[in-house]
Amino acid sequence: QSVVHWFKRDLRVYDNKALSLASKKAKEGGVPLICVFIVSPQDYQAHMTSAPRVDFELRTLEVLQRDLGEMGIPLYMATIENRKEIPGHILEKCEEWGARHVYCNIEYEVDELRRETKLTKTCLEKGIDFTAVHDDVVVPPGALATGAGNQYSVYSPWYRAWVKHIHEHPHLLNEADPISPNPSTTKQTFPHLFNLPIPTTPPNKLLTGTDRKRLTALWPAGEHEAQDRLQRFLATKIAKYKETRNLPAANSTSLLSVHFSSGTLAARTAIRAARDANTSPKLDSGNPGITSWISELAWRDFYKHVLAHWPYVCMSKAFKYEYSDIRWSYDEAAFQRWCDGQTGFPIVDAAMRQLRSMAYMHNRCRMIVGSFLAKDLLIDWRMGEKFFMEHLIDGDFGSNNGGWGFSASTGVDPQPYFRIFNPFLQSEKFDPEGSYIRKWVPELEDVKGKAVHDPYHRGAGREAERRGYPRPMIEHAEARKRALEVYKEGLGRG
Numbered sequence: 001q002s003v004v005h006w007f008k009r010d011l012r013v014y015d016n017k018a019l020s021l022a023s024k025k026a027k028e029g030g031v032p033l034i035c036v037f038i039v040s041p042q043d044y045q046a047h048m049t050s051a052p053r054v055d056f057e058l059r060t061l062e063v064l065q066r067d068l069g070e071m072g073i074p075l076y077m078a079t080i081e082n083r084k085e086i087p088g089h090i091l092e093k094c095e096e097w098g099a100r101h102v103y104c105n106i107e108y109e110v111d112e113l114r115r116e117t118k119l120t121k122t123c124l125e126k127g128i129d130f131t132a133v134h135d136d137v138v139v140p141p142g143a144l145a146t147g148a149g150n151q152y153s154v155y156s157p158w159y160r161a162w163v164k165h166i167h168e169h170p171h172l173l174n175e176a177d178p179i180s181p182n183p184s185t186t187k188q189t190f191p192h193l194f195n196l197p198i199p200t201t202p203p204n205k206l207l208t209g210t211d212r213k214r215l216t217a218l219w220p221a222g223e224h225e226a227q228d229r230l231q232r233f234l235a236t237k238i239a240k241y242k243e244t245r246n247l248p249a250a251n252s253t254s255l256l257s258v259h260f261s262s263g264t265l266a267a268r269t270a271i272r273a274a275r276d277a278n279t280s281p282k283l284d285s286g287n288p289g290i291t292s293w294i295s296e297l298a299w300r301d302f303y304k305h306v307l308a309h310w311p312y313v314c315m316s317k318a319f320k321y322e323y324s325d326i327r328w329s330y331d332e333a334a335f336q337r338w339c340d341g342q343t344g345f346p347i348v349d350a351a352m353r354q355l356r357s358m359a360y361m362h363n364r365c366r367m368i369v370g371s372f373l374a375k376d377l378l379i380d381w382r383m384g385e386k387f388f389m390e391h392l393i394d395g396d397f398g399s400n401n402g403g404w405g406f407s408a409s410t411g412v413d414p415q416p417y418f419r420i421f422n423p424f425l426q427s428e429k430f431d432p433e434g435s436y437i438r439k440w441v442p443e444l445e446d447v448k449g450k451a452v453h454d455p456y457h458r459g460a461g462r463e464a465e466r467r468g469y470p471r472p473m474i475e476h477a478e479a480r481k482r483a484l485e486v487y488k489e490g491l492g493r494g
């Protein structure tokens with residue numbers, strides 16, 4: 001007899017709802033808890049999971065296995081090529097281990113929801129009790145509705161409803177009960193499940209040695225690192241977050257996104273800690289840095305609600321169907337220049353090079369490069385969305401899809417299509433000293449003053465050329481005019 005917890009994107013022991021319930025069930029029955037994590041190369045492929053993200057996940061498993069092992073809880077790990085076979089494999093193992101209860105936390109993407117629905121049915125047929133619970137979001141999808149009973153598609157009123165709901169249901173921020181150690185006999189009953197090797201990296205997700213070393217130093221894995229990072233952020237940066245969050249050179253954000261997206265930290269835990277550090281018990285009053293950070297974290301919940309309510313966004317469809325007929329460009333050479341950070345727009349190039357080097361990009365820059373791709377180059381935003389997923393360590397379908405929909409004006413609560421970022425003005429406003437540009441674009445490191453934002457138009461062309469920095473691949477003013485026409489025309493057809 002045993003109880004199983006299936007880890008997915010919840011790779012932590014602390015404050016994990018399904019794990020906590022599984023542990024409670026095992027304790028009540030006096031039986032061991034067995035944890036499971038399945039690697040599926042096909043799943044990585046289907047979700048365009050980046051190599052840095054896969055590496056982060058596998059490094060996290062080492063921490064998880066050690067922590068669980070100290071409580072006598074085994075972590076069974078296996079590689080299953082075909083993702084459709086994962087549920088069947090888990091059920092086979094349940095039979096082998098005499099497990100009558102399986103727990104997991106819900107993922108809201110359409111494939112995952114379908115898989116879990118199917119698994120509920122199969123488990124029922126086999127007499128296994130399958131429990132999937134809300135944990136990844138603070139407020140479960142479906143809990144909020146407009147006065148007319150609809151799902152919100154605009155963030156601000158949704159956010160007010162989200163805050164109100166949490167204030168009325170404060171238990172949503174409570175910590176999940178800590179888990180209990182397994183009976184001491186577990187190691188004798190299931191000796192083959194302890195100290196299993198960590199699954200190997202699928203060949204197409206391998207990092208070079210240098211990349212792995214750099215990314216391991218930048219992004220240490222596991223929930224202890226996540227907790228430490230959260231505490232450091234609360235102690236040193238959150239108070240100034242509101243004023244500094246848009247400045248990519250300021251290093252003023254939490255850099256916790258990889259932990260939220262792989263589940264080494266729960267959004268609930270972070271919001272609770274931020275609330276407890278605030279001067280007010282309310283989520284929307286008190287220290288502006290704290291309230292502003294909480295409202296950014298709320299975007300994560302918002303986009304997951306969107307997935308759950310409008311699952312077609314998971315199927316490469318624009319949320320705003322009237323934007324489906326825009327004549328996008330599929331110019332591979334232009335796309336490649338964007339990918340490589342060779343557009344001749346310094347802020348765009350700095351951002352794309354940050355992405356290639358750190359597997360991360362600052363939020364302001366994600367919006368700038370997103371707008372540049374979709375509006376200045378009129379390249380299908382889905383190509384950018386995919387490229388981001390393939391390179392970000394914090395790739396999260398909901399936030400990425402939502403961010404691209406915002407930038408391309410095709411998504412939920414988008415910016416209006418006629419509002420087109422001017423990359424040079426964005427650069428001057430948010431990187432006033434040009435230090436972000438000089439850090440990531442070494443060709444421009446010696447360019448003085450404001451010319452760094454646009455060297456070819458501002459008197460530093462010769463220097464830029466000498467160092468091999470490209471000329472702007474388009475003229476922004478013309479591109480802007482063209483975008484307005486193409487969007488308008490697309491809307492007319494839609």
Ligand code: FAD
Nearest residue numbers: 253254255256257297299300363366395396399400403404
């Ligand atoms: P902080 O500023 O410290 O914010 C704290 C947390 O709040 C973040 O870790 C994140 O979980 C959440 N958050 C903040 N801003 C947003 C936002 N706009 N939307 C959703 N959640 C937010 N975020 C991802 O986690 N994964 C993605 O794949 C992703 N892709 C994006 C693509 C585009 C085009 C855009 C415009 C934004 C994208 N974001 C994505 C949102 C945002 O850029 C990152 O969450 C943020 O930069 C992470 O840095 P941080 O942890 O220091 O954030």
